[in-house]
Amino acid sequence: MSIVAPSLLASNFFKMEDECKMLNESEADWYHLDVMDGRFVPNISFGPMIIEFFRKATTKPCDVHLMIEEPGNYAEQFKNAGANHLIVHIEACPHLHRNLEQIKSLGMKTGVAINPHTPVSALSDILHDTDIVCMMSVNPGFGGQKFIPYTLEKIKQLRSMIDERKLKTLIEIDGGVTIENAPSIVAAGADVLVAGNTVFKSKDPKETIRQLKQL
Numbered sequence: 001m002s003i004v005a006p007s008l009l010a011s012n013f014f015k016m017e018d019e020c021k022m023l024n025e026s027e028a029d030w031y032h033l034d035v036m037d038g039r040f041v042p043n044i045s046f047g048p049m050i051i052e053f054f055r056k057a058t059t060k061p062c063d064v065h066l067m068i069e070e071p072g073n074y075a076e077q078f079k080n081a082g083a084n085h086l087i088v089h090i091e092a093c094p095h096l097h098r099n100l101e102q103i104k105s106l107g108m109k110t111g112v113a114i115n116p117h118t119p120v121s122a123l124s125d126i127l128h129d130t131d132i133v134c135m136m137s138v139n140p141g142f143g144g145q146k147f148i149p150y151t152l153e154k155i156k157q158l159r160s161m162i163d164e165r166k167l168k169t170l171i172e173i174d175g176g177v178t179i180e181n182a183p184s185i186v187a188a189g190a191d192v193l194v195a196g197n198t199v200f201k202s203k204d205p206k207e208t209i210r211q212l213k214q215l
Ligand code: DX5
Pocket: 007, 008, 009, 010, 032, 034, 065, 138, 139, 140, 141, 142, 143, 144, 145, 174, 175, 176, 177, 194, 195, 196, 197, 198
């Protein structure tokens, strides 16, 4: 059984109450919230204020993916907004160890995201400090992009690294996950499936979540 984390970026923000109701009733495990600053990525989404509103309507853990520069300056704000997991990008953090220590000290689970061009080996010395690795399977910044096939190779590499070291780190795959490619993503060793368009643009989002969960 996979952990399923619908990405709110693809949801209808005008009907957030209905979307929350659907998600709460569904088999979704976590909610994935994409924060973009227009600098680390060429798009701007939302920040802690929106997450705070969203958090009040939900019961499940909020998995906050920061696609922002200098995430350490905002970690406390996201904690106060209700984030349970705080994911920072390795490419945005010259002092990643310090960032992860800060996230832990605030009582959140730690996550490290890597862009498609960043090798799995870049995680080697930080893996034991990380609860979640968010492996980007598209270039971050936009929902609805196509899954980059080479990611499957990277998932297998990371799976071996985690298993060899007997760690509990979860592998989360973010970007372009569909009902069609999800089985091979899980077979390669992924634990968590983030899905935006696949869930929210489907005719029956709850059923789509259920299908992803079965894998
Ligand atoms: C992309 C975001 C993703 C995005 C996924 O920058 O990090 O979480 O919302 O959307 P889909 O599943 O539609 O590719």
